[in-house]
Amino acid sequence: MIVLFTRKNEAKIIEDIANNVLDKLLLTTSKDFEDFVGIEDHIAKISLLLHMECEKVRMVGIWGSSGIGKTTIARALFSRLKRHFQSSVFIDRSFISKSKELYSKSHPDDYNMKLNLQRNFLSEILDKKDMKIDHLGALGERLRYHKVLILIDDLDDLVVLDALAGQTQWFGCGSRIIVVTKDKHILRAHGINNIYEVQLPSKNLALEMLCRSAFKKNSPPHGFMELASKVVECVDSLPLGLNVLGTYLREINEEDWMDMLLRHQNGIDEGIQKTLQLSYDGLNNKKDKALFRHIACLFNYVGIIDIKQLLADSELDVNMGLKILNDKSLIHISRGSVQMHHLLQEMGKEIVRAQSS
Structure with missing residues (x-):
């Protein structure tokens, strides 16, 4: 059988090959997250809630306590998914704070705050500076035919969620909105029922997390197993604590480990407490x-x-x-x-x- 190649089907073949390569790349997490032990399990479970094959717009919540790794999970998930959408945006606390700060000085009411949030949000997701909108319906008008990925991190204000993702009808088919928060009430109040709870890692995973942070290995070196296990117990497997103490404990000897452990058994690290x-x-x-x-x-x-x-x-x-x-x-x-x-x-x-x- 003779196959005739045209420029059109040649371009299609090249596109298919490129997409196949990209899909394989997506099977591995970015090197930015390779030290976060267990990240693949989190992403797999959240993906079940996202139903990426479904064309309906879907909102999903990621819920858990401070320091448990929600933002790291969210960033890894966002990095993996964003190429599947026409536009994508990661909204963090600093974006929200700046938008609210600008409005509050001159327009102290919810309507103008929402308007300013939407204006800045549209500028980000459409990559256009100084967007002009004069009513809250403009966001839906601009995005209703766009397949978008929106991730709102560390959310603590329902008004912000109402402004940025008030209704699923605002967004095009296949869009996904992921909301990360410490407050489950915000998710329920917005009608988000698909919620992934980030839980503490097992003792074995916690030990591996500590070792990745302290030694850049999956297990402690000879003579450090007992001390490493005590550190895991000291922070009760909280990923934030494991990372903070693991960073402190890099390149120090066994005696210094003991001193550091005693100090943290008698109080809480200032950096951990602040978070x-x-x-x-x-x-x-x-x-x-x-x-x-x-x-x-x-x-x-x-x-x-x-x-x-x-x-x-x-x-x-x-x-x-x-x-x-x-x-x-x-x-x-x-x-x-x-x-x-x-x-x-x-x-x-x-x-x-x-x-x-």
């Missing part, structure tokens, strides 16, 4: 903050019924407070008891000490 405290500072109600401090100092791993009885004479709204703390990933409720991560507990105790001094 974790963002969730606490984000609590809008003083009573919720007070309940968090009570749990950190007195009620970790205590049953809900007992906590309610012990705080019955206080002015705290325990029922609502526990729900809010759970939604914001500051506690975890399991089998009728309240559980707080060790580092969050240490942070709470540090806050109480600072208030008492």
Whole structure:
């Protein structure tokens, strides 16, 4: 059989080969994320929620506590998926803060804030500077035929989500909107039911994470297994803690490891506390903050019924407070008891000490 090649089908063959190569490249994560142990498992599970083969617009949430690796997972996912869309944009906290700051100085109301957010958002996703829009419907008008990938990271304001992704009808077929947050209530309030919860890694994965950070290897060198295991226990497997301490522990001897371990067993690293405290500072109600401090100092791993009885004479709204703390990933409720991560507990105790001094 003789196959006649034309410029048209030759171009098609070249395009198919290029796409095949790109698809194979997508099977491996960017080198930027190769030290994040377990990233492939996270991406695989989120991909099931995204249903990339579906032409309907789909919104998915990524939810978890501070320091658990949500942003790293989101960036790796975004890097892998963006070539499948006409346009893509990664919206981080600094973008949102700048947009809100500019509006608040001259237009202190939600409408103008949303308008400014949409204006800056369209400039980013369409790669056009100084976009002009005069009404909130303009975003949908500009993007309704665009297949877009939108990732909003570290979101803590429902108004922002309403402004940037108020309705699925605003976006073209096959579009995907991924929202990363510490606050599950934001996702539910926006009608996002496909939610991936980022959980703590297993002890074995946590040990591998620490070793990647400290030694650039998957396991500790000879003589360091016991110390490395103690560090994992010290930070209770939290990826942020593993990375921070792993970085500190690079190129130091066994004796210095012991000194560093003792220091962190008696308190919390300032860098870790600063990151974790963002969730606490984000609590809008003083009573919720007070309940968090009570749990950190007195009620970790205590049953809900007992906590309610012990705080019955206080002015705290325990029922609502526990729900809010759970939604914001500051506690975890399991089998009728309240559980707080060790580092969050240490942070709470540090806050109480600072208030008492």
